[in-house]
Amino acid sequence: xxxxxxxxxxxxxxxxxxxxxxxxxxxxxxxxxxxxxxxxxxxxxxxxxxxxxxxxxxxxxxxxxxxxxxxxxxxxxxxxxxxxxxxxxxxxxxxxxxxxxxxxxxxxxxxxxxxxxxxxxxxxxxxxxxxxxxxxxxxxxxxxxxxxxxxxxxxxxxxxxxxxxxxxxxxxxxxxxxxxxxxxxxxxxxxxxxxxxxxxxxxxxxxxxxxxxxxxxxxxxxxxxxxxxxxxxxxxxxxxxxxxxxxxxxxxxxxxxxxxxxxxxxxxxxxxxxxxxxxxxxxxxxxxxxxxxxxxxxxxxxxxxxxxxxxxxxxxxxxxxxxxxxxxxxxxxxxxxxxxxxxxxxxxxxxxxxxx
Numbered sequence: 001x002x003x004x005x006x007x008x009x010x011x012x013x014x015x016x017x018x019x020x021x022x023x024x025x026x027x028x029x030x031x032x033x034x035x036x037x038x039x040x041x042x043x044x045x046x047x048x049x050x051x052x053x054x055x056x057x058x059x060x061x062x063x064x065x066x067x068x069x070x071x072x073x074x075x076x077x078x079x080x081x082x083x084x085x086x087x088x089x090x091x092x093x094x095x096x097x098x099x100x101x102x103x104x105x106x107x108x109x110x111x112x113x114x115x116x117x118x119x120x121x122x123x124x125x126x127x128x129x130x131x132x133x134x135x136x137x138x139x140x141x142x143x144x145x146x147x148x149x150x151x152x153x154x155x156x157x158x159x160x161x162x163x164x165x166x167x168x169x170x171x172x173x174x175x176x177x178x179x180x181x182x183x184x185x186x187x188x189x190x191x192x193x194x195x196x197x198x199x200x201x202x203x204x205x206x207x208x209x210x211x212x213x214x215x216x217x218x219x220x221x222x223x224x225x226x227x228x229x230x231x232x233x234x235x236x237x238x239x240x241x242x243x244x245x246x247x248x249x250x251x252x253x254x255x256x257x258x259x260x261x262x263x264x265x266x267x268x269x270x271x272x273x274x275x276x277x278x279x280x281x282x283x284x285x286x287x288x289x290x291x292x293x294x295x296x297x298x299x300x301x302x303x304x305x306x307x308x309x310x311x312x313x314x315x316x317x318x319x320x321x322x323x324x325x326x327x328x329x330x331x332x333x334x335x336x337x338x339x340x341x342x343x344x345x346x347x348x349x350x351x352x353x354x355x356x
Contacts, residue, residue: 006050006053006055006075006076006077006162007047007048007049007050007075007076007077007078007160007162008024008028008035008047008048008050008053008058008073008074008075009045009046009047009073009074009075009076009078009150009152009160009162010023010024010045010046010047010048010067010070010071010072010073011044011045011070011071011072011073011108011110011111011152011174011175012044012045012046012069012070012071012340013044013069013071013111013340013342013344014042014043014044014110014111014112015041015042016069016312016340017039017040017041017042017043017044017045017046018039018041018313019068019069019312019313019340020039020046020067020069020070021037021039021046021048022069022313023067023068023069023070024037024046024048024067024070024073025037025048026065026067027058027061027062027065027067028048028050028058028061030061030064030065031054031057031058031060031061031062032057033050033053033054033057033058033061034050034051035048035049035050036048036049036050042112043110043112044110044111044112044115045110045152045154046070047160053075055075058075059165059167059168062168063167063168066337066339067339068313068316068338068339068340068348069313069340069348070175071111071170071174071175071176071340071342072150072164072169072170072172072173072174072175073164073169073170074148074150074162074163074164074169075162075163075164076098076150076160076161076162076163077160077161077162078152078158078159078160078161078162079154079155079158079159079160080094080158080159080160080161081157081158082157082158082159083157084156084157087125087129087157088125088128088129088132091129091151091159091161092129092132092133092136092138094161095133095138095149095161096136096138098147098149098161098162098163099147099163100133100137100138100139100140100147100149101137101138101139101140101143101147102133102138102139102140102143102147102148102149102163103139103140103141103142103143103146103147103148103166104139104141104148104149105126105129105130105133105139105148105149105151106148106149106150106151106173106174107122107123107125107126107129107151107153107173108122108150108151108152108153108173108174109122109152109153109154109174110152110154111174111176115153115154118153118155118156121153121156122153129151133149145165146165146166146167147163147164147165147166148163148164148165148166148169149161149162149163150162150163150164150173175342176342177195177198177342179191179194179195179343182228182232184228184247184248185225185228185229185247185249186223186224186225186228186245186246186247186248186249187223187224187225187246188225188343189225189226189277189343190225190226190228190229191225191343192225192226192277192304192341192343192344192349193225193226193229193230193275193302194229195341195342195343196302196339196341196349196351197210197229197302199339199341199349200302200337200339200351209272209300210230210233210234210235210273211233211234211235212233212234212235213234213235213236214234214235214236214272214273215235215236215237215238215271215272215273216230216235216236216237216238216271216272216273216274216275217237217238217240217267217271217273217274217275217298218230218237218238218239218240218241218274218275218276219240219241219262219263219265219274219275219276219277219278219288220240220241220262220276220277220278220279221239221240221241221245221257221262222239222241222242222243222244222245222246223243223244223245223246223247224239224245224246224247224249224250224255226275226277227239227245227249227255228247228249228252230273230275231249231252231254231255234254235254235272235273236254236255236256237254237255237256238255238256238258238267238271239255239256239257239258240258240260240261240262240265241257241259241260241262242259242260242261245257262276262278263278263280263284263288266297267297267298270296270297270298270299271297271298271299272298272299272300273298273299273300273301273302274289274292274297274298274300274301274303275301275302275303276288276289276301276302276303276304277303277304278304279306280306281306282305282306282307282308282315282316282318282319283315283318283319283322285303285304285305285306285319286305286318286319286320286322286323287322287326288303289301289303289323289350289352290322290323290326290327290352291326293327293332293334293352293353293354294326294327294330294332299353299354300351300352300353300354301350301351301352301353302349302350302351303349303350303352304344304347304348304349304350305319305347305348305349305350306346306347307346307347307348309346316338316348319350320336320338323336323352324336332354332355333354333355334352334353334354334355335351335352335353335355336350336351336352337350337351338350338351
């Protein structure tokens with residue numbers, strides 16, 4: 001594929017722009033591409049310019065090195081100046097330069113309070129732009145390349161435009177899943193585990209690996225948001241916490257609540273899943289989940305690392321190395337992934353699984 005002048009544009013959580021830059025540079029290093037990154041603190045958007053970007057090489061590197069803090073990345077250009085009255089016509093012209101047809105058009109803003117004031121603009125433009133693009137032959141929902149056209153409004157009349165592929169990009173506009181809080185869940189933390197399962201597992205894997213009759217342990221379970229999520233899927237859950245469970249999950253026949261220390265408790269028999277949302281030093285949680293998997297106490301685990309105020313990327317790298325060292329010494333093949341979810345705050349979520 002011919003190298004062209006493009007930029008990498010990435011959505012992230014406000015305040016984590018530096019970590020998003022580290023993501024982009026890590027992927028670029030693998031792709032052997034030189035980038036110049038521009039990140040404004042608090043903007044929730046990072047762009048990295050490249051004089052000659054080889055799309056094929058970038059896509060291969062992105063598939064092999066998924067980002068930890070970037071919610072959604074796309075290859076594009078801009079920001080383009082747009083008129084106030086007719087934005088559709090120039091956007092169609094720009095779109096033709098990004099290898100149509102597209103499966104979908106996503107109108108987005110950065111995830112900041114200021115940028116959210118442009119959400120109404122995105123809603124108003126969505127239908128006319130989609131209709132015009134369809135009439136111009138720019139849409140093909142079944143196109144095998146899976147290109148999605150991103151239009152990110154950084155101002156009412158300025159927008160980045162580019163594309164991502166379904167195989168390597170986020171499945172959601174802005175990288176944000178729209179999940180409704182279940183009325184019967186005891187806390188909003190249940191959405192964090194729901195998003196983690198959607199992020200780390202395919203639909204087929206969720207059906208295969210989260211079946212009724214399986215057993216899970218929830219370390220640091222109170223008030224029960226993660227326990228509720230697992231029990232709703234039919235798993236038997238041992239909830240470990242000295243604190244109380246709240247609401248209906250405390251009476252769920254699939255749930256056994258043990259008042260114990262989640263950092264030291266172990267099951268008598270191996271379980272299918274262990275999940276952990278304990279507030280503790282990241283390295284201690286990393287050592288804990290590594291020991292559970294290495295000792296055969298669980299097959300898979302989803303866990304949260306509460307990040308320090310500084311050197312957050314380095315801390316995740318350190319925890320990844322710690323987990324890898326423990327399992328490598330046991331000669332255990334495994335898969336380890338990290339992602340700062342939309343429902344995460346000053347933290348990152350990990351998924352660790354022994355190889356099948």
